[in-house]
Amino acid sequence: MTGVSVVVPTLGRPSLTALLSALAAGAPAPLPVELLLVDDRPAPAGELELPPGVDAKILTGRAAGPAAARNIGWRAASHEWVAFLDDDVLPDPDWFVRLAADLTGAVASAGGVQGRLRVPLPDGRRPTDWERVTAALSDGAWITADMAYRRSALEATGGFDERLPRAFREDAELAYRVRAAGWDLVRGSRTVTHPVRPEDRWVSVRTQRGNADDALLRRLYGPDWRSKLDIPPGRRPRHLAVTAAGTLAAGALATALLTRRRGALTVAAAAATAWSAGTAEFAAARIKPGPRDRREVATMLVTSAAIPPAAVAHWLRGWWRWRGARPLETAL
Incomplete structure (x- = not known):
């Protein structure tokens, strides 16, 4: 050379x-x-x-x-x-x-x-x-x-x-x-x-913008895009479930307050419980290996609630934006 x-x-x-x-x-x-x-x-x-x-x-x-x-x-x-x-x-x-x-x-x-x-x-x-x-x-x-x-x-x-x-x-x-x-x-x-x-303490929330890029790769290479690209599994399915539970809880609570229906309040309570459990599991997984000081624990608690909806929102944005995307002509 x-x-x-x-x-x-x-x-x-x-x-x-x-x-x-x-x-x-x-x-x-x-x-x-x-x-x-x-x-x-x-x-x-x-x-x-x-x-x-x-x-x-x-x-x-x-x-x-x-x-x-x-x-x-x-x-x-x-x-x-x-x-x-x-x-x-x-x-x-x-x-x-x-x-x-x-x-x-x-x-x-x-x-x-x-x-x-x-x-x-x-x-x-x-x-x-x-x-x-x-x-x-x-x-x-x-x-x-x-x-x-x-x-x-x-x-x-x-x-x-x-x-x-x-x-x-x-x-x-x-x-x-x-x-x-x-x-x-x-x-x-x-x-x-x-x-x-x-x-700063919000970096983990900002990095969720990368989910839009993941959506592009999913469009380009199909459901097994992670294995093709040597990328380890992520938490998106859990983020989707937690976000859905939180959305359902908020919607059902609003319905209960407006209509005074007990069934809506029951749904809101169940969904809120599922959201809380999912968020707590995510926060615990991030807190356990860390320094566990007051600042780090507070940051993990707040961002663990913010990350799932941010991840899902960026994924949906990317999925829509790249709905007609195709691999580069040189890709096999």
């Missing part, structure tokens, strides 16, 4: 400086490297500042999310191998050396080589719900926090599906199409660290 193009989509977060500084301070690459930064900010406040020793080409994104930004990057790449890094990871000092070994040692059938991901968790206490969600990335399959693809594999499949606008599922979806096109995906030896970024 002649070299590798490293593509980093970025929103200009402070973590980008740390990433670039780590690359510059590490062991030099034993092969030519092209570094492409795709500035995907909706309204760039100014030029991206590069640390000393970093030589990079800056490309302008379309503010359409990481999938679109990565497509811009690999299509502008000069080398056969394209390595994708997220702008919030920290490569090990020998990252370039191990990347070269991963790619030069890849068999001809390998269309992609994934790096290893390390998520440091706090010492002396149990991790919070958000910290556990981030730590789960270390077990993810083919995630683009550190994933290299042959340019020929990307060209054969059309790259990332830009209908997936978030940093969520877009990497798993591409991996499925690459494998469906006849390529193998393998794991390499290079490692990056993915720190847990600070978030």
